[in-house]
Amino acid sequence: MVGGVTNGYSESTMVKIFRVILPVSDIEQATNFYCEFLGQSGRRVSPGRHYFDCGSVILACFDPRSDGDGFDAKPNPDHLYFAVSDLDAVFERARRLNCQEIEPHIAVRPWGERSFYCKDPFGNPICIVDDQTLFTGRQMP
Numbered sequence: 001m002v003g004g005v006t007n008g009y010s011e012s013t014m015v016k017i018f019r020v021i022l023p024v025s026d027i028e029q030a031t032n033f034y035c036e037f038l039g040q041s042g043r044r045v046s047p048g049r050h051y052f053d054c055g056s057v058i059l060a061c062f063d064p065r066s067d068g069d070g071f072d073a074k075p076n077p078d079h080l081y082f083a084v085s086d087l088d089a090v091f092e093r094a095r096r097l098n099c100q101e102i103e104p105h106i107a108v109r110p111w112g113e114r115s116f117y118c119k120d121p122f123g124n125p126i127c128i129v130d131d132q133t134l135f136t137g138r139q140m141p
Helices: 027-038 087-096
Strands: 019-023 043-046 049-054 057-062 080-084 114-119 125-130
Touching (some): 027 049, 027 057, 080 087, 087 114
Parallel strands (some): 080 125
Antiparallel strands (some): 049 057
């Protein structure tokens, strides 16, 4: 979609993201961490995959070794963004869970989002954003 125009594509042919893979090196540790961090239990779908419903997108923690694959997990190269309704509570939760490289405080970004950055125990960079301040690029802050 460019400038509100779908370029002739119908709603039925538009592509949607439904699952994001988050590489982890220990599925049990990842399950425990993300259950607490996300505030939900999720569900184990294979020996090395644990799924969490995050709105219309599934967050899939994936430990390749536990799934029998012959390679190690490597952290994502860039941030995965989560939107939350109580940013202050999630910031405290992240501090309590000893997230790596957590910022010392919540900040308001130049584009208007109120957020904080950190890394999960597997080195995946994540950003948590107040859902009342989301900048989607559809409107100017």
